[in-house]
Amino acid sequence: MNILFLCTGNSCRSQMAEGWSKRLAPKTWKITSAGIEEHGKNPYAIKVMAEAGTNISNQESTRLTDEMLIQADLVITVCGHADEHCPVLPAGTRKEYWPLDNPAKASGTVDEILDVFRATRDEVHRRVKDLIARECPSNLEVSDEYAI
DSSP, X not given: OEEEEEESSSSSHHHHHHHHHHHHSOTTSEEEEEESSOOXXXXXXXXXXXXXXXXXXXXXXXXXXXXXXXXXXXXXXXXXXXXXXXXOOOTTOEEEEOOOOOGGGOOSSHHHHHXXXXXXXXXXXXXXXXXXXXXXXXXXXXXXXXXX
């Protein structure tokens, strides 16, 4: 299984999805993320994922390439903009849309912004676990000490 998480800028939601998937999915799966554009990684996303025991600081913020699409078995768009602007996929490549709010648009105090990022992190965690259970039922005994 080769999964590509696609977002507008590959800075928050797709990075979180990549991190959770690399932690929870079978090791034989290839997990990548990319953006329609490249915005760099959001430090709040890195922080809240680290709080949950998942280090995404070494992941790259990358721009979508044709090669990524050709290799993907499943493309998951994690925002409306990426879903609307997703290029035509090769025959046989499945696409799924996860309508996740953009935590980078949060405002307020640092604590309030972090709370928005935590909510997104937890929603992405739930969706990744559901995806793995659906795509790989034999992997239901996933080792995941993080509990929401």
